[in-house]
Amino acid sequence: PMAHRAKGDPGPTLPFDLGDYMLLEVIGRGGMGVVYLAKQHELDRFVAVKMIRSGILADESEVRRFYTEAQAAARLHHRGIVAVHQFGRAAGHHFFSMEHIKGTDLQAKINSFELSPQLAARYVRDVAVAIHHAHQKGVLHRDLKPANVLIDEQDQIHVTDFGLAKHLDSDSSVTGSGAAVGTPHYMAPEQAGGHSDRASRQSDVYSLGAILFAAITGRPPIVADTVVQTLLQVVHDPAPSVRSVRSDAPVDLETIIAKCLEKNPANRYESAEELADELTAFLDGRPIKARPRSVAMKAWHWFEGVPLVGALMGRRVLH
Secondary structure (H helix, E strand, O other): OHHHOOOOOOOOOOOEEEOOEEEEEEEEEOOOEEEEEEEEOOOOEEEEEEEEOOOOOOOHHHHHHHHHHHHHHHOOOOOOEOOEEEEEEEOOEEEEEEEOOOEEEHHHHHHHOOOOHHHHHHHHHHHHHHHHHHHHOOOOOOOOOHHHEEEEOOOOEEEOOOOOHHHOOHHHHHOOOOOOOOOOOOOOHHHHOOOHHHOOHHHHHHHHHHHHHHHHHOOOOOOOOOHHHHHHHHHHOOOOOHHHHOOOOOHHHHHHHHHHOOOOHHHOOOOHHHHHHHHHHHHOOOOOOOOOOOHHHHHHHHHHOOHHHHHHHOOOOOO
């Protein structure tokens, strides 16, 4: 049966009958599993069905937690959030069905051409508005990255995959090539340090800043050769400034992103709404509230990074 197939296996032969859903074609793959375009018989509509790779939810408590989180995500009703319809289990896999968004995603946009700073700011502002709605309903995203920001044919954003990150087996995301689960380029330091229970609204704010960095520069703030090195650098190294990668980036956007990417969550924007307001001010040509980091602060971060100084201060300089 499908449940016992090897990881590299393409999955069921399509079309595949999954009760009320007929799986028609693969429209995406990720760390959690495979997304199919499906026809829902009863309501005669096209939906997206995500089959969760067997083994991701190892035991009963994880399955319970997954469904609790899934139900919370299903309660979110916002035009910037992909609507979740139904959860279930079939062919040995947990699955859920959701609204099918025709279009592309932010990662594909980043890959295909440089976005203008204005368009990047608008996309991330709209994502921040949607994330603020989720936070107000008590739902953290925990795995915000450009691939989870879908963009429809009207150029509007829809955020998907709420709350799934914490169900990933933490070992599988660190060991191995990282190709399966995705490298932690957009993960806040408190999460990269293995404390996913410390995730907070400010962790999502960090990820929003990292997404904006990538949308402007074409790469995430911290890029290392391996997943483990990336984790270590996310935890220990200050993020580079946007203008060090793309010199023509607006100074205000550099300041906004630097505030999102602060190592200490308390130094970031307090809410996704506050970040959205700052980006709106930038888009409207109004002054932003955040102030750039002082030269002294930048010099201190550089100074801390010198291996001998780091060693004397007990700051691990690992690479």
